[in-house]
Amino acid sequence: MNPHPAFVEDKTNIQYLEAAISAIEQAVIDYSDRQEQDTASSVDIPSILANVSATINNSPALKYLCNTFSLSLFECQILLLCVAQALLPYFSQLCAKAEGDEHLAYPSFGLAMRLFANASGSVLLPMSPLQYWQLVQVATNQEITKCRLQIDNSILLYLLGEPYQDERLIHLIQPIQETNSDLPLQSSHQNIAERIAAIWLRTEVASTLPVVQLCGLEVSDKWAIANIACQMIERSLKIISARNLPTDSTDINNFIRRWERQVALTNDLLLIDCEQLNLAESGLNTAILQLIQNIHTPLIISTEDRLYSPRRPLITFEVEKLSPEEQQNIWHSCLSTTTPELKEQIPVLVSQFNLNTLAIQSACLRVQNQQTNSQTTPTNYSELSHQLWDICRTMARPQLDDLAQHINASANWDDLVLPELQKKILRDLIAQVRQRAKVYWEWGFAGKGNRGLGVSALFAGSPGTGKTMAAEVIAKELRLDLYRIDLSAVVSKYIGETEKNLRRIFDAAEAGGAILLFDEADALFGKRSEVKDSHDRHANVEVSYLLQRMEAYQGLAILTTNLKNSLDQAFMRRLRFVISFPFPDVKSRAEIWRCIFPQKIPTQGLDFEKLSQLNLAGGNIRNIALNAAFNAAEAGEPIMMKHLLSAAQSEYFKLEKTLTDAEIRGWL
Template sequence: MMLTASPPTWQQVNQQYLWIALDQIKQRLSEKAGQPIDLSKDPDEALIEAAELFADEWETTAALDELCNTFNLSTFERDILVLCAGMEMDSSFGPLCAMAQGDQQKPFPTLGLAMNLFSHSHWGALTPRSPLRRWRLVELGKGLGLMQRPLHLNEQILHYLAGIHNLDESLSGRIEPVWGTGALVLSHRQVVVQLAKTWAQAFGRDRLPIFQLTGATPVSQTEIAWQLCQAVDLNLHRLAGQDVPSSLKELNQFLQIWEREVILGRCALLLDCTETKLEQHGDAIRRLLEQIRSPIIISTRDRLHSPNRSLINVEISKPSHQEQQAQWEYHLGDFGADFAAVIPPLVTQFNLSRPEIEAVCTSILSRGDVDDLSPEELKQQLWQSCCTQARPQMEDLAQRITVKATWDDLVLPEAQFQTLRTVAAQVRQRVKVYEDWGFSGKNMRGLGISAMFAGPSGTGKTTAAEILAKSLNLDLYRIDLSAVVSKYIGETEKNLRRVFDAAEGGGAVLLFDEADALFGKRSDVKDSHDRHANIEVSYLLQRMEAYQGLAILTTNLKGSLDSAFMRRIRFVVQFTFPDSSQRLEIWRRIFPTATPTQDLSFERLARLQVAGGSIRNIAMNAAFLAADDDEPVQMKHLLIAARSEYAKLEKSLTDQEIRGWV
């Protein structure tokens, strides 16, 4: 059986072409050095034949010709390039260069040698603005004069000529290629089509428009940017905003190398500012945007502004409810039927992107025991995985509270108790009322469920939030508004936006503590700070009204809140200081069943004029005292703990409160 030889690969033909080009220069160099040359072969003719082979077999050109055409090199500049390549690839070039220059101390190419060696020579080939030097294809070594300085081929260009294209080493620490999956929901594909059309119409101009992608998730923004580049035949690379060179000199050097990379590899840049602190790196980023001439896309959470370069902001929305429903069904595959009833509540409660939905489904379906779980257990696992998806985004912005309290732990008047149960019911029944019964179509504003818990410290506001989160099977995050509010105009709104944007996917219960720091009697606008305070409050209420989870505000001073703002909050629950009967009930429930007690008088304990939070502190501190004495909790331990709590509150225990305790 005869074996047929495999046709040569592009790499093989390209290297053959390069060696022919090197032989062409080597022949001239040998002739100049007075060395014998092989007259049996004509390198010029061989080069023409190799070029024709490229055109016929590959419908393309060799890397050498591609590079020369791309950078518009003259014949003389091409010859210099090949001469320098020969120095790197053929060990005989060094001695020949020395002999051709009549100086054994010059075993390297120089401009003087090139001027004497090649026809069509011109001085402009190595000026600072010439293609060879502007794009750093050839670099000048140190020397006394321009004509005598060594010429070196850039290493990346050497690899490119050999048919291997990699990022320049100086870029590899900052820039990395982006690989997408090709999967987008319909609304995001439509965004890509529109952006690609805008770029296609602008090709040929000095600079393309800069798209600034905001909204959605960083992963979705990156996927859209990658798809856009695929549509216009560009290779996307990522640069983190914090890695933009800060000094002007470093930035110019970076851009010089990057712009060469753009030309060689048809590249575009994704400037990823989603994790960048703009107050630290904003100036460097703006300088980059003003100077860069190649295609660039910005991915950011907060909108950037560049005074000298217009940015087209593109708000990327999360997938619609219908798109999310389709993604759940697709990624659950054969298990979709088991989740048919739970998918609509998931879509309404959790606003997840396509990659997040895929991650949730993969985490559940990859379990080894997934086939052994009941449908109810599968639903529970799916719900918990959705909660987990948002946690990394929220951990840096808010405190996640581990929820343990139940309805039995709360002592409130029946009216307040019923209001809390109504809040929970509305969160649970959002799908039925908004979607099935059509209320979302009547008015899209105000569909978020918001509540205000007002009352003195220790009266159960945080406990009530815990109970709601636990009953709804959702995470609870506490946001201290006193820490969010900034004296700098606009910063408070920015901080609030970060919180809501991060929480939007997870459907968590948000507990905004210390609302008095932001709310107040703001109606009378006396200066710009009052005006911006109104804007900040309005922004918070606007986001609460649109939030897919449950948002709760707490305040100690309900009377200080403006009535116009209060009307925009759906539920207000007043947590009053507990009366004696409520305190008695709290004391009866405060000790866990595992706690040993002896001769406790809850009626006497209920005389203490303290709220539920202080009752809990007294009970816990007494338990520690009893444990240290290796005794059950007794009234004597509670007396010591009560005195400590009163001292902390700067109050004095009265004889009436503690009479008969011990």
């Protein structure tokens, strides 16, 4: 593809313009002399320009611009009249002299019609190329023939040989951020880029090119595909956020015209970033649809969900996340140049962290930088792999602050007092999460279907029996993030909003395989009711959607409930593990009391066998221990039975229970 004249050497364009405006200047002077003496002959401007052009090997910007926008010779001369006004400091005086009026010291349509023999009244029409493409700005405070004409500043700079950039769009439209990556697109994404390029090449001669939309969760992947497709047809990709689009109908049409002018002079291609938009905003949605309908240059839309244009069909490509095999290819390419000793960990990383290309590259560079900057370089594979794992976990950490609470998992197996059977099931659960790479991909179970590749579990038991602590133990053992879902923020009375919130949770958690803890899940996942009204149908849709996402989610989802029997059997069938957390017996309560106090805390005369007589769950025991610690600290004493007695009385009062003599016999 031939370069645009904007990139021709500046002096070539300047040489041409100097000759052109010299001819224009002479024409104005000649006209003034003719008015005064009625003897001078007119200057043959076309001949002068033709002679100058013949000496230049490359087509200059002015010639290209006139041809591109189909300007008549008269319109080209008007444009040069405005160029002369912009570049020659004394030209306004020449115009005033020619007009015979000091108040008309500027180019105008009327002056041009008197200067040039090939004048045409069609230039006065708003749809004439000179006005339609806004090559000159026409003032509106006078009759049309006397209005001031001024060349658009972006066009003037282009004619001087500068790379074209519309000064009104420069703050709205940005070039794509180029990365230093030399990694090619993976095959699934490369195929999409090739198909898009083929569509554009087949329809390049059409008056209206198709609009392409890329749908999916990974923004960087979609933009990389769009960029490669542009490179294939030798175009440069520019990006505008849909939020920067004007919402007024006249303004959006003006934007389209300015952009199409830029495309004609630069061969750029536009991508509209529609990620995370609230299309319920009617003004924004209308602006996007108006742009789609009216634009005549290639356009890409990047969006998470499909947009529907009733008047102009869109060619849609679903950009799926990279497959495990493709992610492994990227990991191998990156680690081979940074830390090749970690290649054995790649299958485990891929099974846990669903990262895109940029994230994988960044993780590899960060672990390399940590090695370089650390005073104590890791000396063994285990330490280095833990560093890379934590880097991946941080990068993949979902942004769910408004819908979920990130829990710092600090509990360990010693803190968890449960019967051995329940502990064994928890260890089996952990083993399944750890061995997913081997079972699903090395042994081929993933080839049987993508659904059900995650691990789901139900923790059932009374409040305070250790359900949340067990989730913490799992998260710490697996070195994964734990998020407790705020059900009050998820459930909405508005139809469809609950499903949207659930989708955000699962989509955000998918990248890093975060552990999702739906606390008190029976509030949301109770038995599906018989359909009696629209509210029942809506509630059943929410449960059905949850069941679907639970099956598709490739991380670990834990549901806790106080009422196991309230859960629908259809839901129970989709759970991999169901673990009952029993109310602790006397022996278990004694063990909880022994584990509840930190090693540094001062105690004196505590009798754990007597404390175990309190018929309470572990959560209540922790409350008593904590309150007793504050009481002892305030008194300046170590924790003693008297402090625990006072705290126990307060806890029982809160529970509306009576503390019996048998429970506290022999405490003091």
